Amino acid sequence: MNFGEKLKQIRTARNLTQPQFAEAIGIEQSYLSKLENDKSQPSADMFSSIVKALQLAPQEFLADIDRAILQSSLRHIPEVSQFLNGEVQRRLHDARKYIWGAAAACLLGFAMMLAANDGIFFANNLYKYKSQGVILDGESDQIFEQFPKIESLKMAARTITTEESLKSQADFEANRVKVQTIEVWGNRGGVFFEPAGNGKRKFELVDVTYVHSSKNILLQYLGALLMFSGVLLVLVEWRMRKAGGGRHVAA
Incomplete structure (x- = not known):
């Protein structure tokens, strides 16, 4: 939209004739006609008179006019x-x-x-832990590793026979060794303990997998x-x- 089109649009929207509007601005009707038909460009004073007569802020009047026209023809205002x-x-x-x-x-x-x-934020390593069984209250944390050695020492001391030692180890394997394997995303260290029944379980790290x-x-x-x-x-x-x-x- 150019300057003349905008001027005419506002005048007609307010139901004003060219003579009425020209009188309100204080110019000749012929000059207003030239402005509306873009045969003439307003001076700085004339532009101020127009927006004042229309009771518009300058930016309201200029908002719809093509920027190229503002740059080339009206920049002097x-x-x-x-x-x-x-x-x-x-x-x-x-x-x-x-x-x-x-x-x-x-x-x-x-x-x-x-x-x-x-x-x-979220681990990519999957940690695999293994527990041999439940360590009863009062037992060593190494009971599952130490039990065969204890039986060997008993045989060496001749406190039990070989048959008794083998039977004791078989009973231990059958009743106490209950292997449990778990996989967790977080690293809980090389060894950790968890309560279990009337004792605790000792979990040892056996593998780490990137997933x-x-x-x-x-x-x-x-x-x-x-x-x-x-x-x-x-x-x-x-x-x-x-x-x-x-x-x-x-x-």
Whole structure:
């Protein structure tokens, strides 16, 4: 929309004839006709008189006029220059917001992908622990390793026979050795204990396997999505600005 079209649009919307409007502004009807048909451009004083007569703020009047026309034909009017400079500042401010937002999204996305790969929030290592059985209250924590040695010492001291030792070890194996294996994501150290029945179980680390957990896979997908969104945000902002006729401003 050019200046004349905007002027005529407002006049007709208010049901004013050219003579009525020309009188309100204080100009000849012929000059108003030239303005509406873009055969003449208003001076700075004339523009001020027009917006004052219309009871409009300059930026309200100028908002719908093509920026190219403002730049080429109306730049000499202080209110127009101020309006255009304000738009540049707004575009710059908006562009910076988009760029900062996009940069934050990309950085956060990259951090999430890195955290998922390194297992910072959710472990990627699966720890396998094994327990031989329940250690009764008062027994040594090494009872399952020491029992065969104890039986051997008894035989050496001739306190029991070989048959008695073999039977004792068989009974121990049958009644006490109850192997339990568990797998956990968190590292609980080389050895840890857990209560069990009338005693406790001693779990020893036997294997560590790298397994990319489903939580970290999801975290990586979310990180990649954030990075993609950051790039897309800049592209969409640039396309919208280009489509709107604005000049893309880089921060």
